Amino acid sequence: MDRKIVQVFYGAGKGKTSAAVGQCIRAASLGQSVIIIQFLKGKDAEEFNFLERLEPDIKLFRFEKSNGSYDELLDSQKKEEKQNILNGFNFAKKVIDTGECDVLVLDEVLNLLDWNIVSADDIIHLIRSKDDYCRLVLTGRSLPAEIAEYADVISKIELEKDLLDS
Template sequence: MLQKGCIQVYTGNGKGKTTAAVGQGVRAVGRGLKVYMVQFLKGNDTGELHSLKRLEPDFKVFRFERPRGFFWTLSEDEKIELKKDIDKGFEFCREVLKNRECDVLIIDEMMGVLSNKLLDVQEVVEFLKSKPENIEIILTGRNVPKEIADVADLITEMKDIKHYFNEGVPARKGIEF
């Protein structure tokens, strides 16, 4: 059990935000901590799901959404359905904190949820402020709102210096997903 939990944010336009959060979770499991990861805006199959399945019950991944396209490709009806799924997932996060079900709670793509206005930033700030002292929370995603930055204890920015996508290399199985 952690004595002092902090709020970490992995952000930026570069690759590696989810990977860093997963790596932190794997490190925590290695020291006997229990990790939950809630993934938002990710409904498709990814490599980390298969790897992390091997670490259950110490590292569990939760998704509340059905596979969909990118947010900007969704119809208004699909956006309404997505909002309901996000609300259900965020309510799950609240319950996890309230019941102290894990030592580390990773909320993947929270910044995407906020930038698409699927949750209210003030609601998330209040959630973060309600964090028990001994639970670590890790948030990922681009474009951290100032309100989230203000309550975070650590913010790490992933920044593209050079990226092979710009040379036409597509997303690769096992590397990007």
Template sequence: MKKGYVQVYTGDGKGKTTAALGLAFRAVGRGMKVIMFQFLKGMATGELKSAELLKPNFEIKRFAESKKFTWDMTEEELQELKSKVREEYEELLRILKSGEYDIVIVDEAMAAIHSGLLSVEDVLRLIEEKPKSVELILTGRSAPQEIIEKADLVTEMKEIKHYYKKGVPARVGIEI
């Protein structure tokens, strides 16, 4: 790819990760290499199994994996998670800058910011230091204005109606 852009999928609606995965699926079909870093996702999901089928051109790495929400953690658990995320962020930055992948997806980047695991400056550094030829995709609710301003494409998913509010849990193959 000659020129890679920065895309942001944000908003309170469903579909941010799904949009990023759709882009990944399309890119792999064109022979591109894609890596997705998922923050704060700990449960088994269909995309993990699909990624295995698309190797070596598609890979998912999970960062800040936890079975607990950050607000349910003790101070010690939270500090341990933050320390781990610092190491993982350095790995993410190294891989991004390597140019080994055509597309780098940072799923739930905004959740990592809002949880205090990454700073806005950390994510802006990813944007600034990405190689010219790499497409960078960032997802998550409530993207900070500074990130929106640096991005080349921003799509907001807006919830109008969701069956979750009627008590329907996440469904295998649809949400997970």
């Protein structure tokens, strides 16, 4: 593949990460190398710990040190965690710069905008930085128009009904 693809899963519904992971499993089954970097979920996000069993085909990285998600932290903890998250974002830049994988998933990266951890320009710069990957997958709750311009595939995931949370 000689052109990069930028794919986005966004919206208020559940399943954005699951959809991105589905892309990863598909890519790995085709012999492509896959890296997932998760943001804002804490180091103990158990819902996808099973992915660690898929290494080395799918590599999962979390840079946060806190057990809980970012929104549950005290302000003093958020300051330290913000630096850890930025380390993860910088790692994503390095992965792209070095062409380390075929598919790179930045799970919840769009939510970093809501917390003012990165800017839309930071994400756009990451998208535009280098063509050494086949697919870049971004997830999050909202998708700013300026980032949407760079996406080739956009899937909005909305919740219609959820009896499990009632």
